[in-house]
Amino acid sequence: QVQLVESGGGLVQAGGSLSLSCAASGSIFSMDVMAWYRQAPGKQRELVATITDGGRTNYADSVKGRFTVSRDNAKNTMSLQMNSLNAEDTAVYYCNAQLHRPGTSVRLLDVWGQGTLVTVSS
Secondary structure, eight states: OOOEEEEOOEEEETTOOEEEEEEESSOOTTOSEEEEEEEOTTSOOEEEEEEETTOOEEEOTTTTTTEEEEEETTTTEEEEEEOSOOGGGOEEEEEEEEEEOTTSSOEEEEEEOOOEEEEEEO
16 A cells, blocks of 8 residues: 655745645555645645646636646655645645546545645745
8 A cells, every 4th residue: 555755844924835745555556545634723634636647737716827736656755845835725635546447536546645734835
């Protein structure tokens, strides 16, 4: 079973940048979708970005043009480069790995990291 560990969170001023990393204990090669989610205080967890095993990416409207997701299957890692951060980006960021039944949206595996806190000061 794949286990995920996030790192790179911290305190940054508005307008600054942070890079988050997600390290997998096992191979992520078979995980067809890797994703970053976030949960701000008092709010529901929301999807930030996804990247498929083929490298196709998708972003929440709120982070488009500012965040970049990437994955390295050989190193079993995923990253999230966050630029032009603002106070609304303050949240716990979670790494997620998904394996779907081929051709469906049914998740056969759904693995989560423990989260890393990003705080943006205004």
